[in-house]
Amino acid sequence: MQDPRNIAASSAGHDGSLVDWFSTLSPEQRLAELESRISFFYSLRLTDESELSRDSRTPQ
Amino acid sequence: MNPSFREILELLNRHEVEYIVVGGVAAVIQGAPVTTFDLDALVRVSEDNASRLVGALEDLDARYREHASTIKPSKKDILAGGHLLLMTRAGPLDVLGFIGDSERYEDLIAVSSEVAMTIGRFRVLDLEELVRQKQATGRPKDRAVLEILEEVLRRRHDDN
Numbered sequence: 001m002q003d004p005r006n007i008a009a010s011s012a013g014h015d016g017s018l019v020d021w022f023s024t025l026s027p028e029q030r031l032a033e034l035e036s037r038i039s040f041f042y043s044l045r046l047t048d049e050s051e052l053s054r055d056s057r058t059p060q
Numbered sequence: 061m062n063p064s065f066r067e068i069l070e071l072l073n074r075h076e077v078e079y080i081v082v083g084g085v086a087a088v089i090q091g092a093p094v095t096t097f098d099l100d101a102l103v104r105v106s107e108d109n110a111s112r113l114v115g116a117l118e119d120l121d122a123r124y125r126e127h128a129s130t131i132k133p134s135k136k137d138i139l140a141g142g143h144l145l146l147m148t149r150a151g152p153l154d155v156l157g158f159i160g161d162s163e164r165y166e167d168l169i170a171v172s173s174e175v176a177m178t179i180g181r182f183r184v185l186d187l188e189e190l191v192r193q194k195q196a197t198g199r200p201k202d203r204a205v206l207e208i209l210e211e212v213l214r215r216r217h218d219d220n
Contacts, residue, residue: 018093019212020215022091023212027177030091032066035064035065038063038095041095042061042062
């Protein structure tokens with residue numbers, strides 16, 4: 001299964017219209033959209049706290 | 061759980077914590093349609109800021125993420141200047157004393173900008189710097205995000 005972290009990125013890589021659409025949103029709308037997307041992933045149980053616990057990467 | 065980065069940011073602001081949003085959430089705010097599951101906050105490592113941050117983390121009921129920990133982060137932990145990977149009642153929060161090549165809040169404030177939202181004003185790492193940071197890591201998992209960041213940056217330059 002594709003890592004949900006890469007879905008938006010890979011979609012935009014194939015279709016720049018996603019980038020265009022996102023640019024029309026305000027910073028706050030972009031953040032709200034991200035939160036909505038994360039809630040969706042959580043609802044599908046594509047990620048959970050145990051996964052985040054394993055994710056001890058350097059953030060940058 | 062429904063994560064709310066805005067709630068975390070609002071509480072950091074309410075406690076007057078000095079921080080810069082970096083990482084994936086910064087990329088999103090800067091216009092990159094990428095997905096991230098945690099909020100990365102590069103904080104000023106100082107006595108005063110650590111005290112304010114402890115207050116904010118208390119309000120957020122923050123605990124270390126590792127092994128569903130019940131351990132709360134302390135002021136001493138923050139002053140150590142490393143990375144604190146936390147779970148809060150509003151979602152995952154990474155409190156960072158540095159990013160990249162040991163770059164601290166003071167080093168990066170000049171390449172960040174203030175963003176205003178209904179929850180308040182806060183600083184976000186600039187798009188050019190986000191690109192530079194991702195390029196520097198060279199990690200495979202960053203390549204897809206880097207591609208998007210570079211595209212957003214290209215389009216921004218085209219528009220200007």
